Amino acid sequence: MGSSQRKKNEKKKDFQKTKFKVGKEKAKAANFTDTSFKSRAIVMGQQSLSTTAPDVIQQFKHSLSLASSSKSDKQRRESLAYLTGQLSAEPPVNPVGTHGVLQKLLPLITDSSTPVRSQLLKLLQVLPPAEVRHSTEQAIMFIRAGMTHLSADISNDTLGVMEWLLNVAEDDLVTCPGGWVKTLNTFCALMGWALSSSNQGWSSAPRATLKAKGAVTYARQITTLAKFLEAGLRPETTIPEDESQTWENLYRIPRDSNAFEYLNLYGTRRDEEGEMYPNREARQRVFERKFLEAIMKGADHAKKEGGATGRAAATLDKVLQQGMGDYESATAVDTEDLLSLW
């Protein structure tokens, strides 16, 4: 009873005329949206109140800090673009030095926005190779983190950075502390060529590379690995003896950034993985002991897949044969034995 009366009244309400009253505000419409807002201060994006424009150095530093710490993707990308422009100018403007730039920008390898990452790669490519060499150790750390990132996009883009680093500083890359074993570890984890693939009697499911995109990525990974291995296992060319250079080496203060790094005077004790592998033989030895089997097996699998992957795997195979063909396992002293003497 009561409810029906109420319903009737409710229906009626729609057709009733609203009465205006003197001194009262007009009633708000049913679909009224409140657009007023309260704010203590209005923040303007990039407002500068100074009359004189900041000098180039200031601007460079400002955009460097924006690129590394801004919350907005767009801003990061734009300041990266500005930095790229500055660095590629003739002569390049770089008040903080290549090392400084890299220190700030390397964390962007794992940035969540794709345009930022691609812009970063462009920026890296205009950096002078001779100076990048000294920051290889930092760079490879971030690259390793990027390659194993959970997001496939990021790990894929990082391969590009890896390629860049291989182009500019391949020798430093394979000799720097942790640069050889840890990076190989990362590659194996990345491609799923498990190191301890002793699944006693259990065959693990083959890689799900049915998707075209997956196959392309896989091929790219293998290609990069091949490049990396080539850099590490290439026979060293003996530098022709130069009288003056020999004397210089003996009596001059070395000009490298960290010439006595291999002594590791101040750092923590390195384990096998973080150790430096300065010459080809050492690299071959550790490679043979830890990775060769897994990589061979992985390459075989990949070759069978055919297509781009197969071609890449064939390249890898060739590199392996070239790099490891002349290796005899028994000749050298094992560093591990030396390490265990500690």
Place this chain on the structure above:
Amino acid sequence: MVKRKVAALEKLDADFASLQQKIRRDPRSYKEEFLKQWEQYESQREIFLVSPSTATADSIESFHNIIDLIAHVAECYKEETRSFADDLSTILTQHHTVLHPELREKIAGSIMLLRRKEIIDSTTALTTLFPILVSSPSKSLRATLFQKILSDMRNSNTKTINHPLNRTIQTVLFNLVTADRTSPRAIWAIKLTREMWKRQLWTDSKPVDVMKEACLSENEKVIIGAVRFFLGGDQEREELEDESSDEEVDLSKVKHQIGINKKTNKQKKIYEKAVEKIKRLERKKSKPHPLNFSALHLLHDPQDFAEQLFSKHLQNTKAKLSLDSKLLVLQLVTRLVGLHKLTIVSLYSWFIKFLTPRQQNVTSFLASLAQAVHNLVPPDVLEPLIQKIANEFVSEGSASEVASAGLNSIREICARQPLTMTDTLLQDLVQYRKSKDKGVMMAAKGLLSLYREVGAELLKKRDRGKNATINLKSGIQHQRKFGEEDEGGIEGLELLARWKEDERKKKRLAQGLPENAGSDEEDDGFKSDEWEMDSDGSSDSGDWINVDHSDDEDGPSSKKQKTGEEDEAAAAAEAAAELERISKLATTTILTPADLAKLQELRMTSTVEKKLGTHRRRQKELEDRHRDDGLTAEQIEAPSRLRKLTKEERVELAKDGRPERGEHKSTQAINKSKLAASGKSTSNREKERNKNFLMTLGKAKSKQKRSLVETRKVLRGHVERSTRGGRRRNGT
């Protein structure tokens, strides 16, 4: 750390939560993904360790996430994650001061997670976290760490007491306390010990040792923490035990709920839990009460400890404790002296300078002094103190509160060592019972009644009272000599003897024999059939029992002969004989378990009677309070406090224990709101009464229009239902 907004698509891709879930569901298939993430962790750690203090927000966040993931799946890949726990503890130990707060907590939490999954053991986890707890400058970290450590300690002690772990931790705490006496770090040892003590997980002497060392520290906070433990730790423990035994589950309610609600697994679990809990409570009830000694009793070498405390914190003029702390330490020292009957002669002379009414907190000093007195303190040491209290506090000119406090404290001292008092002083003090002030009057009367019992010779003859005069004359009562001790006995044994006597009499009356039998007659009123075990029954077991019974009979029979004469002296002699007889009951017979049970029961009833007794009895009980309980300042100033109450306080006192009556309301309304508050509904009748009239109208109308067949159907249904307990089937 501000989280960067993640694009929707990317979120799908980089979802740690779903990866974690997948890995845990099927670790073998997702091993590849895990290995990739493990590499990710390694490289993130490497990046992080290059500069732990200046890491960017991004790297911290990703490190945070990856640690979370690895910690959760570590149990699936024990081999691969061997180094994980060590890594975490190294990071935390080395960098805890500079780490980002959230990351810090995550690492600490992950360590505890690994501990819960039993990847590392408690000892490792705790020895990692504890040093950080004591050295961290961050308050929030300390709070979380303490919480985590405590909960882990509790968890590892729930099923059985984990002795090795406890021993390790106790040693760590002991070393912490003794290593640096000036540092405030030891406060954490105290906190942890106190908590463990409170929950009865640590009950042996080792934690007491830790506290003892803490008492002798040089940091005021530490000292006070430890002293408070000794003064209040045991009480706290008892309170917690009472609380925990209070919580009970109403099984019938749970059952009822299940009958009504939908039957789900959750409901079932709740029911099972309730049953389990009830079973546990039952088991706990039937278990013998754990014999937990108080911390004061577990102290090793209390004499040395008390002396050290006294000389270090009180006698030493260089000690910079505040007055409040000093009072606490003093309380502990005096408590120890009183409890263990220690002898620290210089303590009493030290008190003298504090015994003036102008001294701050003088009642606490008085209470402590009384606490420190026991029957082995030489009276000549105490005499000047009593004299000083009497001179300073108890005079016509002093305020009534002051006088009553003085009298009370003198009474408390004399209750413990009656030989201190001289007759002139006592006779002076007793005169205050004529005072107009109630507090003073009560205090003086208390003193008087005390001395009527313990030293009536000191009183004037007319003050002695009837009982004391009689007892003095008959030689039952005499002043104790210094150092004289009571003989030990079994509490309530006389009750048992009397009860046995009564039973025997009843039995004999029932058999039609005279109340008192000849001594040679074999009798044992309550025998064999009632008691499962009977040691003093069976006459064939040995004739020494018979001898005992004839002895037993001697007392009452002699009583019968002499009662006619109504002689006081005889009564006294009889009392002595009674005493002898009772003591014999214990020495000549073996008390059966049944006897002991009866004894316990009788003891209980007698204490209940005492509780219900008159004011006089309560007063007496107050006097022979248990020695273990200390004396507080309130007891010294109690009567004067009574007088000073304001109206509000008095109303509060009167209301204490009555139900809350917020506004003016009828009892019915209060009951109803109580029901509603406890989640109960109204009764069906009430609901019927409150039903809207219009709702009942339709039914009433249709009832009138029903045909005969319909009516029959309804009535049949009613009958049928009543056979089934008045319930409707579904759908009718």
